Amino acid sequence: MTDQVILQAEGLKFGFPGTNKLILNDVSLSISRGETLALVGRSGSGKSTLARILLRLIKPQRGQISFNGADWLALQGKHLRQMRAKMQMVFQDPLAAFNPNSTICTLLDEPLRIHGMREVHQRAIMITQLLYRVALDPALITRRVDEVSGGQRQRIAIARALATKPELIVLDEAVASLDVSVRAHILDLLQDIQARDQTSYLFITHDLAVAKRIAHKIAVMDEGKIVEYGRADDILDDPQTAITKALIAASPRLKR
Template sequence: MHFPLRGGIFLTKSGACKAVDGISLSLKKGETLGIVGESGCGKSTLGKAIVRLYEPTAGKVAINGQDITKMSQRQLRPLRRQFQMMFQDPAESLNPRMSVGEIVAEPLVIQNIGNAQSRREQVLSLLNRVGLSESAVDRFPFEFSGGQRQRIGIARALALKPELIVLDEPVSALDVSVQSQVLNLLLELQEEFGLSYVFIAHDLAVVKHISDRVAVMYLGKIVELADADTIYKNPKHAYTKALIAAIPVPDPAARQQREVLGGDVPSPINPPAGSAFGHRLNHPRYEESIGLDLSLVEIEPGHWVAADPCCLEDEDYQRARQLADSQ
């Protein structure tokens, strides 16, 4: 997903911001795939590209084997029942001029499902399922707390009984106690309805709680992908290790050795020619990474990592390089 940069009197294209660059992912039915990384690494852009809120610059998005990438909005409309998105800020994603009942019923109206009475019954059922009272149906979003507004967003996402929901940092704006309530609700709904989640977050502790597999993003690329336990117990990539080391430990007596990352995140407008993370750290092997294929290799069963000399231990890098060269 590259965004064109334009300038000059005639707004001619002068470059591109490579927000998402060369990512390939798959998702099983009923699975939760966590996407983690620093702010600005392209997580939200990836989520919006998956549900076609952005039209990808290249590549394809396939839902149940059906390529939706080049479909017109008219062709895409009936297929939107299969996938929905839940946004980060519930205050911004809910129309303040619409009642909660109108907000939750809107997908049903757009898809021409049922009549006014059946829609209201379904809305009341959805609100009850996400833990809101029936009296909420005629009230407005500003009358609710952040956690309650996020529950409204969940009810709206469930209205069309989708198979996939892309969750863009759904708990980052909530208090910690409310976060756990919303996460537990999402897990209950997943089991009840057989949902698949793409769970986008920068909080690795939250991702660990809810995800089956975790993909680590850096500067628009996936640098490591494995099941959640493997990522946390045996990370291979230096960036993944730095993120895990930054997770706070709920013990005031515990002492942690934290590695403070130096340098600045490179610009996606003019990314480095070699290892992006190695460039940030001014790594001595950065020059070696220029021109190398840094795509993911399966270094262990189900554990994928970028074959990057700046970010792997020597033994892991030799193994990854052999695999990359044999592909």
């Protein structure tokens, strides 16, 4: 991990039109290169909305975002497409996020093709390399998404995210649906990738035990605000807010 900030968000506000309630209220955060920031909170706290804004899937009503030194919200056209390759997402359920009838080869080829990477035979080589990278047998490329296990699907989702050589990956409850042993292997894989490539992660989770396992820093969200923010050990060892204490109490693996 370095001190170089790759993503900086300041004063983000968002609410649905016609309502007075803010889903996000003056949210600010930063992520350094090679750093994992865990964004934790209860359902409805605003975590996924913040992720969608950072990915530019929806626009904030106020606030600024800097990504890799550029004004992320101002980018358009070719420059936006080029920068999008550097920020990718891994969802909780790849079976819901992807066409279940697509083959693994098709899923991994698509981001390479969209972002203009290599000729067909070169993309085939890269697909094989991506599968090796996430510890999967390249023989799986002819299988459909719904023909492999949940753990394998999540590795494929990670491989797809890696295809464009991103600098930041947003992971939205990426291990929540996996059993404990598979979850540990996926977290190990993510840490190996980070150690090798200095990839940054925004890791969204409701599970503080998972956050403790992978995060350098933790931001706790409640009712659209970040109510605690700091080093993971400091947050977990000395929680300052009732919501953080409740999240710790809800995780048996963190109880003292």
